[in-house]
Amino acid sequence: MSRVGKNPVIVPEGVNVVVENGVVTAKGKLGELSQSYNVDHIDVKLDGNQISVSPKSEAKEARALWGTTRANINVIVKGVSEGFTKELELIGVGYKARVEGNKLVMSLGFSHDVVVEAPKGLKVTCASPTQISISGADKQLVGQMAAELREYRKPEPYKGKGVKYVGEYVRRKEGKKK
Numbered sequence: 001m002s003r004v005g006k007n008p009v010i011v012p013e014g015v016n017v018v019v020e021n022g023v024v025t026a027k028g029k030l031g032e033l034s035q036s037y038n039v040d041h042i043d044v045k046l047d048g049n050q051i052s053v054s055p056k057s058e059a060k061e062a063r064a065l066w067g068t069t070r071a072n073i074n075v076i077v078k079g080v081s082e083g084f085t086k087e088l089e090l091i092g093v094g095y096k097a098r099v100e101g102n103k104l105v106m107s108l109g110f111s112h113d114v115v116v117e118a119p120k121g122l123k124v125t126c127a128s129p130t131q132i133s134i135s136g137a138d139k140q141l142v143g144q145m146a147a148e149l150r151e152y153r154k155p156e157p158y159k160g161k162g163v164k165y166v167g168e169y170v171r172r173k174e175g176k177k178k
Contacts, residue, residue, distance in 0.1 A: 005066035009051040009074045012081045019046045024073050028080030030137040031121065035076050037069045044073070051077075079137040086146035088132040092161035095153075096129035104132065108153045108163070116149065131166075 011017050015028040022039040025032065037044060041062035043054050053070040055062035078084075090097060090106070097106040104124050106114045118124045122136040122145060132149065136142045146165070155162035155170040164170060 003067070005053055005055075005070045007070070009053075009070065009077055011049045011051060011077055013049075015077060015081050017046055017051060017077065019044050019051070024051070024076065026076045026080045028077075028137075030080050030083050033076040033079055033137060035072045037072075038065055041065050042069050044069070075139050079139055083135055083137050084139045084142045085133060085135040086142050087166035088134070088146060088149055089164055089166050090130040090132070090162075091155070091164065092153075092159075095161070095163075097126050097132050098129065099124055099126050104149070106149070106152065106163075109161075114152050116145075119145065 011026075015026055017027075018025045023034050023036045024044060025034040037053075041056055041059065042065055043056050045052050045054075051073055053066060053073065055066045090108075092109065095106075095108055097104060099105075102118045102124075104116045104118065104126075106116070108114055118134075119141060121138060122134060122141060124145075125133045125135075127133060134142050134145050134149075150163045150165070153162040155164040155168070157171060157173040158175055160170050160172060162170075
């Protein structure tokens with residue numbers, strides 16, 4: 001029995017959900033997202049403001065997809081109603097970022113600025129020169145962009161310089177001794 005799968009997904013007010021042909025589509029104030037599911041193994045029903053997910057059989061694959069499908073549907077419903085946000089922090093002398101239109105320009109100690117264009121559906125803001133906030137309805141897209149920005153300068157263990165998530169702990173090492 002799946003602990004995640006047996007819980008229904010509560011659809012908040014202002015979100016319209018349609019289930020048809022193996023695709024769940026959610027429309028809300030932040031946009032429209034859809035998630036497909038395996039029709040052979042999973043049964044998805046919409047009852048008022050609840051979406052219930054159940055396996056069609058006791059097969060191993062059906063039980064494995066049950067909780068995953070429910071979690072994916074919950075993510076799209078939450079995404080179109082509330083959205084997702086990732087916060088990044090730049091640590092280092094001269095490390096700073098700014099937004100120009102839909103492009104993020106970062107100075108990370110290279111001989112040139114790093115310019116990254118925000119994908120459609122994402123909003124990138126800089127509250128201060130060392131804080132970057134990425135928000136949008138698609139959780140995967142928000143996380144992917146945050147990971148790509150972090151990849152330019154991962155936090156290093158000696159001085160802690162680099163791009164890191166807010167709240168991320170960087171394990172520090174002691175430098176060489178004489």
